[in-house]
Structures are given as C-alpha cells and as structure tokens.
Amino acid sequence: MHLRHGGKQQLSEASMSISPQLETFLAESCTNYEVVSHPYSERAANTARSACIPDRTMAKAVVLKDGNGYVMAVMPSRNRLMLAWLNMRLDRNLKLVQETTLQDLFPDCQPGAIPAMGIAYGMKTVWDDALNTVADIYIEGGNHRELIHMHRNEFQKLMYGQPHAAISCDIEEEEAYRSC
Known part of the structure; x- marks a missing residue:
C-alpha cells in the first residue's frame, strides 16, 4: 500500500499499477487517497x-x-442500478454500453476494472446518494489487484458539480422497487 496526498506520493512496487489517467486526474485534483492491493x-x-x-x-x-453521449453511474457494489430512476432524474434515455465499447473508452484499464470516476475520463458522472452514508469509499484502480481508497469528503470534492440522486437500490430490495 502507498499513500498519496495532494499529488505527492510515497512510491512502492505497486505505484505505477493504477490507471495512468486516473492517477493523473487524482494528482491534478490534489486528492488524498491511498492505493490498496488485494488478491x-x-x-x-x-x-x-x-x-x-x-x-x-x-x-x-x-x-x-x-444520443447525447456517455454517462457513468456510480453506486455501492451491492446495489443495482435503477435505470428508469436515472433516466427520469436526468431526463434522458440511457442504455447500457456494450462491453466491447468499454475498452475504447478506458484504454488504460483492464476489462472489468473500470474506475468509478468517469470525470477522470471526461465523462459525465452521476453518483448514488447511498455513497453519502459511508465514511470511506473504494473504487477500482483500473486493474484487478488495486483499489483507490479515499474518505467520503475527498470523493464528494471530486464529484462537485456532478449530479447525485437515489439511482440504485440494495439487491434485496430490488423487487419491491420494481413494482413501484
């Protein structure tokens, strides 16, 4: 693990393993975060x-x-996106992007390890209000072995100006919400 504070870093073996574009974005934003390695x-x-x-x-x-472009929805990992809610809140007609398109959008990331930080890639990002209820937030680092860990306040600072709303629900509550 290594810490990065305000763009300054303590290097370790894993320091160059996260997405270069994400790493640059976090450094330029003077974000306090740490990289957490995992199996x-x-x-x-x-x-x-x-x-x-x-x-x-x-x-x-x-x-x-x-037709208006790409949007990244960010939510807790255990939740399911309620696409109808999101479309209603944004007044859009969004559909899931094909997996094959993701590699073009995130060329410095491994498939299936896209960081939940679309703004680092110039993409509008809408985030779920459920992320306001936790003190710490972890996102993929662009690979299957490192996470970015930051305090909720750092995440909110990065998301300033990006819309947020209740756009997902816990998987156990999904059926109840679908009937609404």
Missing part, C-alpha cells in the same frame, strides 16, 4: 470481499449512453 478478483462485489472491505463502501461503475 486478484473480478466484479466489484467480489473485490470488496477479496479486499476485506464492506461492500457498501466499494463503488462500482456502470457506463451508459444515449
């Missing part, structure tokens, strides 16, 4: 277990598109 895992919920962190603190990214 190889795929899917955000599995990564939370692998890294021994609460799944509500692991943020996952879902990339969407409509």
